[in-house]
Each structure stands twice: as C-alpha cells, then as structure tokens.
Amino acid sequence: MKRSLIFFALILSAVTWLTTACVLLAKPPTKILITELSALQFTSAMAGSGAQSEVVLPGDAGAAEFNITGEPLQTITISILGTLELTRTNDKIPIETFYYGGSLDSLGIGTVDVGGDLNGIKIGAKINIPANPVPGNYIGKFKLRAVYQ
Amino acid sequence: MKNTTAIRFFLIHFSIVLAVFGFTHIVFGKASFSVAPGVIEFNLKERKTKSFIISNSGDERIRLMVRPVFFGIDSNSLKAGAPINLENANQDDLTKAIRVSPKVVVLSPGQKRKVRLSIRSKKKLPPGDYRAHLLINILETRKAADNATTPLGSEEGMSINLNIKMETAIAIYGRAGTPDTKLDWRCGQNKQGIYFVQAINQSKWNFRGWFGVYSPEENNEKLITEVRLISLRNSVRAIPIRIPPMKTFKIRWGYKQNTHDKGSYLCDL
Numbered sequence: 275m276k277r278s279l280i281f282f283a284l285i286l287s288a289v290t291w292l293t294t295a296c297v298l299l300a301k302p303p304t305k306i307l308i309t310e311l312s313a314l315q316f317t318s319a320m321a322g323s324g325a326q327s328e329v330v331l332p333g334d335a336g337a338a339e340f341n342i343t344g345e346p347l348q349t350i351t352i353s354i355l356g357t358l359e360l361t362r363t364n365d366k367i368p369i370e371t372f373y374y375g376g377s378l379d380s381l382g383i384g385t386v387d388v389g390g391d392l393n394g395i396k397i398g399a400k401i402n403i404p405a406n407p408v409p410g411n412y413i414g415k416f417k418l419r420a421v422y423q
Numbered sequence: 424m425k426n427t428t429a430i431r432f433f434l435i436h437f438s439i440v441l442a443v444f445g446f447t448h449i450v451f452g453k454a455s456f457s458v459a460p461g462v463i464e465f466n467l468k469e470r471k472t473k474s475f476i477i478s479n480s481g482d483e484r485i486r487l488m489v490r491p492v493f494f495g496i497d498s499n500s501l502k503a504g505a506p507i508n509l510e511n512a513n514q515d516d517l518t519k520a521i522r523v524s525p526k527v528v529v530l531s532p533g534q535k536r537k538v539r540l541s542i543r544s545k546k547k548l549p550p551g552d553y554r555a556h557l558l559i560n561i562l563e564t565r566k567a568a569d570n571a572t573t574p575l576g577s578e579e580g581m582s583i584n585l586n587i588k589m590e591t592a593i594a595i596y597g598r599a600g601t602p603d604t605k606l607d608w609r610c611g612q613n614k615q616g617i618y619f620v621q622a623i624n625q626s627k628w629n630f631r632g633w634f635g636v637y638s639p640e641e642n643n644e645k646l647i648t649e650v651r652l653i654s655l656r657n658s659v660r661a662i663p664i665r666i667p668p669m670k671t672f673k674i675r676w677g678y679k680q681n682t683h684d685k686g687s688y689l690c691d692l
Contacts, residue, residue: 306591307457307480316583327645338587345461349651349678360583366582379663381502385651413584421500421556422461422594423653 307343308420314338314399325405331373332396339376342384342392342420349423350392352382356416360401365386365408383423435595456530458559458591465542467553471662472541475593479530479561486562487528487554490536491521491555492592496658500592504654504660508622511657517553517597520544527562542597550600552656560590583647602628606654608674610690620674621661622654622688630654634676635683636664642675649683 315336315393330336344350352374362365374382376396386392397418457478465471479485483560493516494501506512522541530536540557607623623632634652637644647666654660666672671691 307455308591309455310587313587314522340586343457345459347651348461349653350461351500351502353502355499358484373668384504409581411584411672413589415485416587417560417588417590419500419590419592421494421592421637422440423501423503 294368306417308344309341311339311423313335314397314400316401326401327400327402329400330373330398332373332398334398336398337373337375338397340395340418341397343385343390344386344420345422346386346390346393347387349383349385351421351423352378352384352395352397353364353419354397354416354419355419356414360412360414362408362410365409365410365412367412368402369414370400370402373400394420446678454483454485455479455589456485456487456559456678458593459683460593462484462594462596463540465595467542467548467597470496470541470543471576472473472539474537474539475557476535476537477528477530478535479532482532484529487530487559488562489523489526489528489557489559491518491523491595493518493555494592496655503522503655504622504658507623507657507659508521515553515656517542517555517595520597521595523557539581540595548597549598549627552629553597554597554601554629554655555595556592557594558590559597561588563588575656581590596629596631604628604654604685606630606676606686608688608690610672610688610692614690617663619661619663621659622652623659624654624656627656629656630631630676632676632685633677633680633683634674635681636666637668637673639671639673639674639689647672649681 314330316330341354342350354372358369358371360369374380374395374397376394377392378384378395384392384395457480459476459478463473463475465473477487477489495506495512496503497505520542522543524539528536528538603626603628604624607625607647609621609623611621611632612618620634620636622630622634631653633649635650636650637648638648650662650664652660652662671689674688674690675686677683677685
C-alpha cells in the first residue's frame, strides 16, 4: 500500500512538473509591447534673443528611441498624436514636425522581424522657439500610437 | 500512518513545483501593457467569437479602454497608401459590426485578461474584404494627470518635458467570399534618385503578402530585395525600394515570404 501510494505520488509529481514546464516553455503568444529606451532631448542652448529652430533628427543623439515586441513579419505604423506644441502656462513653443527613422521608414512604418522584434525605432522633432522665450519648464503631451496593418 | 507519509511526500514535491514555477515575475517600470495577437482574421460567413489577451507589463494598476475604430487608408495612423475611389473609401468599414467584451479592463501589475470579440453584421455583406482596428489605450488616472503637468525644471532656464503615452491598435480583418486579388504595378524613381514601386489594387480584396525585386535576366533572375506589402482593397500604395542603379528590374509577388508565385511585372524605367 505504502509503495503504491509513493509510486502514485511520484507519478503525479512528475506529471505536474512536466505540465508546468511545458506551459512555461511553450512559445508565448505574439504580442505588441512598446518600450521607451530614451526620451527626445533638445540639447543646444535655446534661450536666445532671436527666434530659432531646433532640430533633432532620428540619427542624432537626442532622438527618442523605442523598441517594439510584436507579431513576427507584420507591418506596424507608428504615429505621434497630440497638439503640436509645448506649453508653459500661456507660453507656447510650436512643434513643426516629427521625424521617423532607425528601423522605421520616413513615414513611420516598419516590419517586425522573424524573432518578433522591431528594435531601434528613432523619433526626432523640429521645434520653433520664439524670440526671447519665457524661461521655465515647457511640457508637451503626446500619444505614440502603434497600429498593426 | 503509512498513507500519511506518502501524502506528505507528495505535498512536499507539489510545493516545490509551485515554488519554482508558480512564482509571478513582476516587471518594474512605468505603466505599460501588451496585447496578443496583433492581427485577427474572421471568415464572415461563420458566426464566431475570437479573443485576444491584454497583459499589464508595468508596475501600476491600469484601466484600459478597448474600442473599435476605422482608420482611413491614407490616415496618419495607418499610412497604407491612398484610396483609388474616394466615394468608396470607407466601404470596407467593419466597426459597426464588431462587439467587444469587456470594453474597459482593469489590470493589476502582472495580471492578464482575455477580451472577447465577435462580428455580428445586421445585413449580409457583399463579397469582399472588410476591416477595422481595436484601439487599446490607458485611461488616464488623476494621479498620472497631475504628474504629467507638474513642472520639473528651473524657472531660470528653459527645460522641456515630453509626456508620451503609448497606445496600440490591433488589426481586425473579415472576409466574405473567395478572394480574387489583382495587383497592377507602376515603377519609378523620385527626384532624390530613390526607386519606388506602386501597387495598385482595384479589387475588393486585400493583398497581405510580399514582393521581391529581381534582376531582369530571363534565365538567371536574382532576388535583390524582398519587401512586405499590405495592399488594401481600392488603394494605391507607393513603396520605396533600396536597389543598385538599374534601368530594368522585375517585380514578383506572393502571399508567403520567399514565395513570389502570384504574378510578375517588368519595370522598364
């Protein structure tokens, strides 16, 4: 009786181990996950007396960088939504445009590789700073939208 | 007594299994989520419910909204080309037929939830491909909104804070009937010298596949590059291609990667 119970316990234990291991080792469902690696940064001195534009291209050090984990070989469109301006109470700095690059084409379109990665997404921007801007902290609120095609 | 020993032996083993495999991995980071799969396809002749999984991959409790939306072919969110016939630009809109449950999902860190999706069309749809997207975004909490607007920089200099929120949309495709996709092609070179091909899809069917650019030799074609192509019904789409300078090249296309067996077109610039 004791032997058979130990044998039963061993079998049940082994089955539990195997089942759990299989569930964990099975290929996980493909998913979309966006990870921000670095934020967009405007580096040069901005508070000049005259109006000026500041450009960060996707290839520049200040460009934002993202990685996406997604469904292999599917095409994804990245876009930035929101009011194209940075604000500080009543003061505004307009954003002229965003630039896409890295693993995206200039429209913001990229294809997830066979391993499920679309790494090295780079986003830059061009802002137009008015003459004698009011010092302070300017805030821009945007959405980064990733859409499967 | 003997039985007790055996049961104890089993329980110890089972506890080890749970301790090793049942541990929940918590990711430390900001509010984020993942969705799987990214593309869901329906046969519209069948009444069927499908599902997808949303997971909270961040370290905050989040509320997510799930809603069907239709992105135009040339919309900023899709950028899949341009409609050929503007009057019929939204004829493949499937949003009104989509039922989602639940529409709002609350997830604790590490938690996942299945969301069900079904298509119930009131009228019988004519043959063709239909589509929509399910947009999933985080509903902003009061705390998050306050954090986003709290000044962090000095009042003496200038600083810029960009608050970027992520949202994602999975593609929903519905097919009524048997597809008969036909693609026409145009080729060219823009002012910057970049080659491009245009896929022209005048059919009622989407093409979701690949095309290859080949050297034009009749008996010795060589694949130069392969590009993913999503060509929606009633659309024209220009795709830049990276190839060395050449006057002629051949386009071959197909549904599977490295299998360009559906047709060919000779580009002669």
